[in-house]
Amino acid sequence: xxxxxxxxxxxxxxxxxxxxxxxxxxxxxxxxxxxxxxxxxxxxxxxxxxxxxxxxxxxxxxxxxxxxxxxxxxxxxxxxxxxxxxxxxxxxxxxxxxxxxxxxxxxxxxxx
Amino acid sequence: xxxxxxxxxxxxxxxxxxxxxxxxxxxxxxxxxxxxxxxxxxxxxxxxxxxxxxxxxxxxxxxxxxxxxxxxxxxxxxxxxxxxxxxxxxxxxxxxxxxxxxxxxxxxxxxxx
Numbered sequence: 222x223x224x225x226x227x228x229x230x231x232x233x234x235x236x237x238x239x240x241x242x243x244x245x246x247x248x249x250x251x252x253x254x255x256x257x258x259x260x261x262x263x264x265x266x267x268x269x270x271x272x273x274x275x276x277x278x279x280x281x282x283x284x285x286x287x288x289x290x291x292x293x294x295x296x297x298x299x300x301x302x303x304x305x306x307x308x309x310x311x312x313x314x315x316x317x318x319x320x321x322x323x324x325x326x327x328x329x330x331x332x333x
Numbered sequence: 334x335x336x337x338x339x340x341x342x343x344x345x346x347x348x349x350x351x352x353x354x355x356x357x358x359x360x361x362x363x364x365x366x367x368x369x370x371x372x373x374x375x376x377x378x379x380x381x382x383x384x385x386x387x388x389x390x391x392x393x394x395x396x397x398x399x400x401x402x403x404x405x406x407x408x409x410x411x412x413x414x415x416x417x418x419x420x421x422x423x424x425x426x427x428x429x430x431x432x433x434x435x436x437x438x439x440x441x442x443x444x445x446x
Contacts, residue, residue, distance in 0.1 A: 252432055254432040254433070254434070256434075256436075263436055263437070263438045263439065264377070264421065264423075264434075264436035265436075266432075266433045266434060266435070269431060269432035269433060271431075271432075276431050276432070277431045277432055277433050279433065309376075311376055311377070313432075313434075315432060320365045320382075320425055320432075321367070321379060321382050322367075322379070322432065322434060323379060324369075324376040324377050324378070324379075325376060326375070326376050327376045
């Protein structure tokens with residue numbers, strides 16, 4: 222069974238731009254969670270989607286948003302990029318009724 | 334106080350030794366506990382999950398949970414150089430299936446040949 226896939230793997234943007242990242246969960250997994258990983262703050266929860274609805278949200282500004290489609294694929298968007306948004310963005314999926322999350326390879330975002 | 338705390342290390346052990354990684358958490362309602370391994374430049378990989386007090390063994394890995402002391406640990410027996418990585422402890426509150434995991438900063442393990 223294929224794992225979680227994320228695209229693109231690497232992205233370079235400049236301050237003020239916006240970016241959209243994509244995540245396809247493991248087949249059959251309907252829950253998708255997004256995390257930001259930086260050297261200073263570690264892994265921090267952004268939000269979780271289940272059945273196209275945001276089920277949980279972390280403590281990030283409104284510039285960070287997401288959505289989920291009927292096929293469980295998810296996208297996250299960051300508007301008005303700041304230098305501090307440079308990070309590894311990780312998507313994790315889990316099977317309904319379970320709590321174990323499986324991570325994708327991540328998207329490395331660099332903001333110049 | 335951070336919600337999930339780990340010693341950042343590095344923890345250095347010789348090949349073949351037992352590596353002991355520790356994690357404490359602050360929220361008593363936490364129900365589910367996970368250990369992830371992250372190699373440099375890669376994403377976290379789930380290696381153990383534990384939900385009840387006591388020990389859970391899987392191959393060379395043993396997770397230990399003590400909810401009264403709010404403490405979870407990971408033992409790696411017969412450590413190999415390929416075990417050198419950062420080990421992340423993660424905690425989920427409550428009994429619902431909603432996804433938010435809270436991670437510690439991770440402990441870097443170095444296994445020396």
